[in-house]
Amino acid sequence: MGRSPCCDKAKVKRGPWSQEEDAILRSFVERFGNAGNWIALPHKAGLKRCGKSCRLRWLNYLRPALRHGGFTDEEDSLILSLYGEMGSKWSVIASKLPGRTDNDVKNYWNTKLKKRYTATTREAAPPPPPTGGDDVIAAAEDSPSQGAAQPAPPPTPPALVNLDTTSCLDTVDDNDELLHKSEQLYAELMGLIDQQSSATTTTGESAAAVAAATTSSWWSSSGTSPTASSDGSSLWPVDVHDAVPLSESGGGGSRSNSSLFFDAHAFGASFQHMLGSASLDDVMLTQELLYL
DNA sequence: AAGACAATCAACCGCCAGTAT
DNA sequence: TATACTGGCGGTTGATTGTCT
Known part of the structure; x- marks a missing residue:
């Protein structure tokens, strides 16, 4: 029996990720x-992407x-050494290199190190001696060639909160709880908008773009998604800006929550994504209450 | 300046292993 | 135990960017 595909390729977006998708x-x-399941994540997050694609993008x-x-000489040596030991076990090799992904290591190998490795082996020279993996790792981590002002980042795993959205969001069964959850989400979304806005307005990115990026999950359900231009960048549809106008006070300064207005239907549809079982009507009712 | 070619790397594909039912 | 599903992995592709002629 053949396997069913993880997603409908005709219905998911493919190709390069936009900044808005990344933000979502x-x-x-x-x-x-x-959310316990990468396959279901795009739906919950309001992304029109394959779950595998989301996982890969994140990782x-x-x-x-x-x-x-910017691979350092020490990292080069370590990769060459480990490849000599275990071959193309890129995930294992990458795990020895803090901050590196298997895809990065693999690409780096294929474009740079493979030639060097081939040349080395052709000269009948043995691969770099496996002189105690940990020592080599430590040397790589302490590498000064990465830049004096850049200490080796600790190999910290992503600080994720594995919140069980099934119990948290999908079982909302009464209006009070729905309202409560919606208020929580609303507050968090607003905080995120303000956080991203304040972090990026200094870099010249328009506050409208920030707000739109943060709220772009609402487009996917409202049919107003950004479109990719021929050069891969995103084009902002006019109605998105219309849906997320900044306050009259505007100007990149601090903004109160009430100074932002969103397309209610799109916002409601987004909540429906997040809340799972809640009907759109219930969510829209919640939105109306929130806007009061 | 423009076309050809090479290098780079993000993303996709398909398979496999582990796990849930 | 069999089947379905998901996560993870390595291999590969293709678009973009840089360099050379």
Whole structure:
């Protein structure tokens, strides 16, 4: 019996991730972990992506404490050594290199180290001696060539809260609890918006884009999703800006929650995603109460 | 300046192992 | 025990970027 695909490829978005999608995925995973199931995560988060794609994006790009590029000589040596020992066990090799992903190591090997390794073996020279993995790892971690001002990041796992959304969100069965959960989510979303806004307004990113990015999960259910331009960047649909106008006071300063207004239907649909069993009508009613 | 080619790397594909039912 | 499902892995692809002619 053949396996069923993990997702309907005709219905999921493929290709490069937009900043908005990254923002949605990051905020969701940082709050809920993978919600116990990567396959179901895109639906809960309001992403039109395959669950596997979400997992890969998180692990290889969005996860905290990742380092990209700039492999040190010590890391080169370690990779060469470990490859000589175990071959293409990229996940194992990557686990010895703090902040590196198996995909990074694999790419680096295929583009750089493979040639060096081939040349070395062709000269009949043995691969770098496996002189005690831990010592080599320590040497890699203490590498000064990564930049004097950049201490080796600790190999800390992502601080995820594996919140059981099945019990937390999917079993909301009365309006009071629904309202309570909605208020919690609303407050957290607003906090996230303000946090991202204050963090990025100094970099010149428009506050509207920040707010829209943070709330972009609402587009997916309201049919107003950003579209990718030919160069891969995202284009902001006009109605998104209309749905997320900044306050009249605006200006990148501090904003009160009430100074942001959202498309109620899109917001409600997003809550429906999060709350699972709640009907859209219930969620919309909650939205109306929240806006009062 | 423009086209060809090479290098890079994010993302996808398909398989396998572990686990739940 | 059999089956279905999910997570994880390694291999590969293809778009983008950089370099060379």
